[in-house]
Amino acid sequence: MESRALPKIKEIRAYFMGGATAEKGSGGADYHDQQEKHWIDDKVCTPMSKYKEYEQSRQSFGINVLGTLVVEIEADNGVTGFAVSTAGEMGCFIVEKHLNRFIEGRCVSEIKLIHDQMMRSTMFYAGSGGLVMNTISCVDLALWDLFGKCAQLPVYKLLGGAVRDEIQFYATGSRPDLAKEMGFIGGKMVTHFGPHDGDHGVRETAAMVADMREKCGPDFWLMLDCWMSMDVNFATKVAHACAPYNLKWIEECLPPQQYDGYREIKRNAPAGMMVTTGEHHGTLESFQTLSETGVDIMQPDVGWCGGLTTLLEIAAIAKAKGQLVVPHGSSVYSHHAVITFTNTPFSEFLMTAPEADHTRAQFAPILLNEPVPVNGRIHKSVLDKPGFGVELNPECKLTRPYQH
Numbered sequence: 001m002e003s004r005a006l007p008k009i010k011e012i013r014a015y016f017m018g019g020a021t022a023e024k025g026s027g028g029a030d031y032h033d034q035q036e037k038h039w040i041d042d043k044v045c046t047p048m049s050k051y052k053e054y055e056q057s058r059q060s061f062g063i064n065v066l067g068t069l070v071v072e073i074e075a076d077n078g079v080t081g082f083a084v085s086t087a088g089e090m091g092c093f094i095v096e097k098h099l100n101r102f103i104e105g106r107c108v109s110e111i112k113l114i115h116d117q118m119m120r121s122t123m124f125y126a127g128s129g130g131l132v133m134n135t136i137s138c139v140d141l142a143l144w145d146l147f148g149k150c151a152q153l154p155v156y157k158l159l160g161g162a163v164r165d166e167i168q169f170y171a172t173g174s175r176p177d178l179a180k181e182m183g184f185i186g187g188k189m190v191t192h193f194g195p196h197d198g199d200h201g202v203r204e205t206a207a208m209v210a211d212m213r214e215k216c217g218p219d220f221w222l223m224l225d226c227w228m229s230m231d232v233n234f235a236t237k238v239a240h241a242c243a244p245y246n247l248k249w250i251e252e253c254l255p256p257q258q259y260d261g262y263r264e265i266k267r268n269a270p271a272g273m274m275v276t277t278g279e280h281h282g283t284l285e286s287f288q289t290l291s292e293t294g295v296d297i298m299q300p301d302v303g304w305c306g307g308l309t310t311l312l313e314i315a316a317i318a319k320a321k322g323q324l325v326v327p328h329g330s331s332v333y334s335h336h337a338v339i340t341f342t343n344t345p346f347s348e349f350l351m352t353a354p355e356a357d358h359t360r361a362q363f364a365p366i367l368l369n370e371p372v373p374v375n376g377r378i379h380k381s382v383l384d385k386p387g388f389g390v391e392l393n394p395e396c397k398l399t400r401p402y403q404h
């Protein structure tokens with residue numbers, strides 16, 4: 001039986017929403033771009049926190065300057081796939097003025113060839129991740145969405161199908177106690193103190209964990225997300241200060257490339273406490289190096305690491321090493337991947353409700369039909385729609401700044 005002829009790609013288009021040129025609070029894939037008084041911007045400790053003027057708000061130093069990139073790819077049969085990521089207007093330039101040449105005219109199934117050409121052709125300016133890798137990731141995800149829509153299959157079935165009936169989630173936010181009531185398996189909190197706060201910062205962080213342990217009982221998972229803000233000594237002290245409260249893991253203590261530091265923290269961590277990182281790592285090679293440090297969980301963001309094509313390769317590296325791969329919260333783009341991974345027993349759901357007191361779509365408002373966990377879970381049947389199963393919200397004002 002001949003395989004059905006698949007269409008060719010007619011046009012790729014890039015739009016943006018939010019970012020430095022827009023009103024604050026656009027949300028979307030740049031989910032740090034929220035309104036005032038949101039838990040996600042409440043004195044979260046970052047590498048900038050040692051500068052007093054930037055200590056209170058990550059938006060004050062520009063965490064939300066990029067905005068959302070939307071990539072649309074239309075096939076010659078009229079079917080259109082799309083994806084969103086964090087790259088904004090600058091991502092539009094890269095898509096329309098550089099990457100378009102590798103995409104238009106190709107068959108919708110030539111995802112790996114296009115991915116290789118995007119990676120090789122940007123090597124001279126991509127470095128090891130960041131804006132360019134976010135842009136490539138967004139194109140890759142749009143290609144997978146288009147392929148699924150042309151094949152009339154959900155992406156997870158294109159990848160070989162589910163290895164479990166549902167995905168269980170931990171929640172990232174300021175209220176693990178409420179997350180427990182909503183059925184999540186754990187709660188990850190941000191840290192508010194760093195090395196510049198000295199031992200007072202260690203004590204305050206441990207007190208926060210102790211308080212939440214009191215509220216959540218002995219077995220609910222509690223984790224800390226340090227967002228690159230620490231050094232080896234401070235992270236090690238915090239880990240040991242929180243060990244009595246059964247901290248399950250300490251996440252992203254250091255900047256991405258400090259591999260020796262991660263190896264050191266892993267070596268010095270309390271027995272049984274996991275060390276994790278990865279969301280700001282941006283190439284397959286960096287995950288190979290990270291895997292060799294011995295971290296327990298690698299946490300790539302599928303919208304930032306090179307897309308689904310790279311995430312599949314990262315998952316294989318982790319699997320070979322007996323490590324878990326638990327992608328950074330990236331909505332449907334990671335749900336379709338992780339339900340096919342045997343080394344991803346749970347996943348992250350990032351609470352974008354300002355008080356973290358109810359579930360709200362992570363990329364709200366840009367995706368229609370974006371699923372949220374019910375009782376902390378998403379069943380595979382929820383994913384049974386072509387592609388990634390979401391559509392662009394027509395009410396979101398998108399701008400196409402460049403054409404080719």
Ligand SMILES: C[C@H](O)[C@H](O)[C@@H](O)[C@@H](O)C(=O)O
Nearest residue numbers: 044172190225227328329350
């Ligand atoms: C909650 C963290 O500070 C970040 O905002 C979040 O994006 C990421 O680190 C996470 O793991 O969810």
Ligand SMILES: [Mg+2]
Nearest residue numbers: 225251252279
């Ligand atoms: Mg994190």
